[in-house]
Every structure is written in C-alpha cells, then in structure tokens.
Amino acid sequence: MSAATDDRTESIRMIRDSAGAVAPRGGDTKRVRALRFASPGFDRGMLAQMGELGWIGLAVPEEAGGAGLGMSEAVALAEELGAGLVPEPLVPMMLSARLLAAVGHPALEGVLSGKRVVLTAWQERADTLAVPGTPDGARLFLPMAAGADAFLLPIHQGAGLGLHLQEAKGADLTLEKAMDGGNIGTLRPDLGRASLVAEDVGDMLAIALDEAALVTSGLMLGLMERAFAMTVDYLKTRQQFGRIIGTFQSLQHRAADLKIHIALTRAAVEAGAAALDDGATGAARHAAVSKAKHRAAESGMLVLRQCIQLHGGIGYTDEYDVGLFLRRGMVIMNQFGSAALHRRRFMALAPEDVE
Template identity: 70%
Template sequence: MSAALDDTERDESIRMIRDSAAAVAPPGGDLKRVRDLRFKDPGFDRETLRRMGEMGWIGLRAPEGRGGAGLGMGEACALAEALGGGLAPEPLIPCALSAGLLAATGGAGPLDAALAGEMVVLTAWQERADTLDVPGTADAPRRFVPMAAGADLFLVPVREGGKLALYAQPATGAGVAVERTQDGGNVGTLRPSLGGAEKVAGDAEAALAAALDEAALATSAYLLGVMERAFGMTVDYLKTRQQFGRVIGTFQALQHRAADLSMQIALTRASVEAAAASLDGGATGDARRAVVSRAKARAAEASMAVTRGCVQLSGGIGYTDDYDVGLYLRKAMVLANQYGSAALHRRRFMALVPESDE
C-alpha cells in the first residue's frame, strides 16, 4: 500500500497518523498518566496498548495480506514521534517488531493476537549489551527485553543448522528477572526454556535484521518527539520566568544555548525523515543500514544533549522530579542505547560508508 501513495496522499496519511496519536499522547497534555505508571509493574497500561492494536498501530508496517496496515516508515516515524512527545510508556515499538517478524516469517501462531494488542509479544534476541548481532545461542540468557514485566509471550531466535529459527516461549513460568529503568519502566533477562516453546519459523534471520533496523529508526523518531516536546516546554519557561526584572528569555547567553538545542532538533528531524524516505523508497542492504545508523546515532546523541540542556535552562526546578522536563531526560537516558547506542551506529555507518580519499 505504502509504495502506491503519491506525495499528497502520503502527507495526508502522515497527518492522520499524527492526529490519531492524540488519543494516547495529546499535544501539550499533562503527564499524570505517565507518572502514575512509573516504577510499577508492568510499567504500562495494557488497555491502552490494546487500543493501539485496535487503531492498527502495532501492525502499521505489517503487510495487509497478513492483517497489518501495510504503511511506510514515514507513517511509523510520525506515530513514534507523536508518542515520544507524550512519553507514552506502552511498548509499541517492541510489539510492532514482534508482529512484523511473525508476519514476515509466516509465523501464524500468535500473530492475530499480537496485532490486536490482546497479547504482549516481545522478541528476546539480545545476548550482550549494545549490539545488533543475533547469535541465537540456545541456552544463553536474553537480556534487555523492554517492558518484560508485561509480556505474555517471548519470541526467542535460536541458531539451528546454520539458520535462525524462531520459538514462541510463554512468559508464564519463564522466570524473567526484571530490573527498573531510569524512566520508571523495566527491562528483563529471559533464560530460554525451549522444552515448553513452540517453533513458529524455521529461518527468521533476514526478517529479524530488517525488523531491528526499523525498530532502531522508530526509536530515533520517538527520541525526536522527546527532545522537541522538552524544548517546547523549556522555551515556554524562558518566555515567562523573570529574573532581575526581565524575562530570562531575553538574556543573550540563554538565547544562544536555546539556538544550539534547536539546531540539534532540526538536524535530527532531517536525518530521521531522510532515513524513513529512503526505506520507503526501497533502499536495501548497506544503503538501508547506513541511513538507519546515521539517524539513530544522531537521535541518541542529540536527545541527551537537548534534554540535559533543557533541564539546565530550567534552573533549579529543572532538577526536581516534580518538574516534567526531567521525565524527558529520563526517557532519553533509557532509549538512547536501545537498538544500538550512538557509538555502535557510528561504527556501523563508517564500516558501511567509509571515507573517500577523493
């Protein structure tokens, strides 16, 4: 479907996606829901995730023939950006990764329930910190599974006969070790137990590599929404806070710092949108991986710089937990390294696009 859209239809599709996101993350709305869910299990609202499934968000990228919407990365990134602005804690990106993986590999088992948001299906692929490699070691712990406390089912890739098979392991009785994250969410460590798991795909390697790249790009867009909203709140503060009888936004030093942050946001937007357009234009192989890495490296570094800068520009109140800007910094701290840190993606980009002597 996505490839058939012309520019006008694509713009309208993206606008509609942004409008629909307001149901979960209203622009400029308060963050009471986010605060109420922090540091509690499962760390998100299952009913809200189910609504996301009903609106087609979990299957946004899945083919129409497999029950998805068949839309492009432009739409997926627009949605992720809007949800980032509202700090939606629901694991939409990890759930979309799993649904897309099932759809691409023909793993019919839990696909319908995953697309509908009725079952929280998370892919447990990572065996060590800061990597996009998937060794598929059968008995190795799978680490850093986002929002694992709320999972119903884990997809576990396992190397078999030179191929990467995919198993569905129920969360019940799985013995997941859960740790809290800075933003009030959680990550889990799963020890695979294939005795009670169902094999849902015989070769998921290519599909998983593509899904991880899309998740990294969607996370970049989420971080773009995080930094843009934090900056907007900070600009509002600079326009109203007075010191020495003047609005502090008129101080030249603060204006210069704000301008630097604004530039970081603009550069991130350009990188994310260019990457989404490249994927929707059919980029494959090294070209696809390179644009994703460029966007994720930019978003990871810029989100930390912008949210830290916003806390500093907000003065003493910015360092209190009650002040909402700090929530955006905490979210950036968690997501900056998810699906690869800035350092990892810079290394991958340079390996894929080496500097030319010409």
C-alpha cells in the first residue's frame, strides 16, 4: 500500500470520527424530530460547527481556505451524516463554496465558516443537470431555502455563464414543506438587486454539480445502511408465532438481497469518488458520477421501502424512526439528477469507450 493510500485511509477515518461527534450512528433522533416542519428546518449553530470542522470547505483547495481533501473523504462524511439524518444543507453549501473559491470572491469566508447560508439557485426545471441561466427564470428545488442568507445565480450572458449574488432579504421566494420536515424554495431572480460575482463559471459549475451528485449518493448510502441495521436488529428481536421472525427463511432471503444492494451501492460510490480523486475529466467523470448516482438512487429507495415493509405495521407510523429514513430518501433521491437521468447519461457516454 502506497504512502498516499495510507494518508487517504487515515483522513477518511478521521472524517468519520469527527462526524460521529455531530451525528453518532445509533444516536437518538430527538434533535432531528425537533427541527421537522419548523423554520428554517435546521440548526444554524450546528451548521457553524460543521464550518469549524472544515466540512463545508472539504473539497475547496487549501490556498482558498479549504481543507484541500477529495471526494473519497466527502462521500465518507456524507455517508455518516446520512446515517445520522442530519438536516443541515451541507451539500448545497459545499456547491456554493466550490464556486466562490474558484472565483476568489470574499463571500467565501462566510460560507466556509457556516455562518452565512448561500445557496446556488441553478435549476429551472425538474430532473436535469442543465443550467439554462435564464435571467428571469424561476429557480426551483432550493433545499432549506427558509434559512438562506443569499443566493448565487448563474446567468447566461454572451458566450459565458456569469455568476451573480442576490441577498435573500426581500427576495421573491416561495417556500413549500418537504415530506421529511424540511423545506424547498422557488426563487424568482431580481438582477436589479444582485451583484456580479464572476463573468463565466460554466466549467466550474459543471464540475461542482457532478461533485454534489456524488456526495448526495453518499448521503443515500448512509440512509440505506442505517435503516438496514435497524431492520436487522428488529428481525433479531421481534417474535411472531412463538419464534424470532429473523429465523424465517423468506425474511432472511429478503435481508440478504438488501445487503447485496447496499454493497453494490458502496462499490459504485467509492469507485466514483476514486475516479474523481484520480483526476477523471469530461465524459469519464460524468460516467463515474452517473453510475454512482443511479445506483444510489435506485437501490436506495428499494432498500428503504423494503426496510419499512420488514418492520410490518409499526414501520409505517411516524413515531417509529425507520420511517424518517424513507422520508429523507424520498426528498434527496432526485437531487442533482434522478436514477433515470443518470442512467441515460451513463449510457449516452458509451463508457466502455471512455478511458
């Protein structure tokens, strides 16, 4: 094993350990439940703590004030936070940090510290990774927008994709409740109230969206793993007809199938992270990300639904924690592209011909 591999393994271990201080696996969900359907839906103090830990700037170069780590560390962190049902908008903040770092804008400092919530309002229609950059086009599906301090607006101008910063105060923002207890915003840009950040961020935005899709895959992996662990524990203790239900062969077969889906998802997500860390660009980067996101979204929902079913009637109640994982999965599964979108993109790239 090379020294570089040893260093990466150690950094991933440290990231997982630090995540445990914020979102311990097997911890209670009192904090998560207390934030559900309340405004802004997350704890700003906790987000600032994440900033202090360097999580928001995990993939931002050191010279720009970030940690200078890679996607392997980022997906490991996301996995732990997904397992802990952390509601703070870490992935959207990481996306904004990448853009601000690329252009050297002073707003980066507030984002990296977690004290200023800046969301990138790039999406204008459902299930896409395209960025039309329409000046007056409504920006959709902004996660946890109730807590935003400002928005980054990609706007097509000439041959480039300019980036503008608009303050949230006084913005035309509509909020809707999400099924996991968070909120989703629709923003109607007002360039008269926005300032130009950079003339062209098109290339960087494409990279940042791929990274966000991959990190979201890590979140789904964490949800799957924790819900499955809860389900296995339930199967080992619940009795029916005088027997532990985990001894029923049909349930053992279903659990084994779910474990295979989790293993395949982990393999795809970790391979995608390794590809990006090794410098994959263009079609090779897109293919690696889409393979991971497709697998995480499709297998993730299969596993989460099956975990509910294996719990029986209690799994469908809001009071029982396993349902929280399904609700969170339903909210994030299509963020940065659905399974169908990434499957189409992967096939279109003819990855067997991509070096």
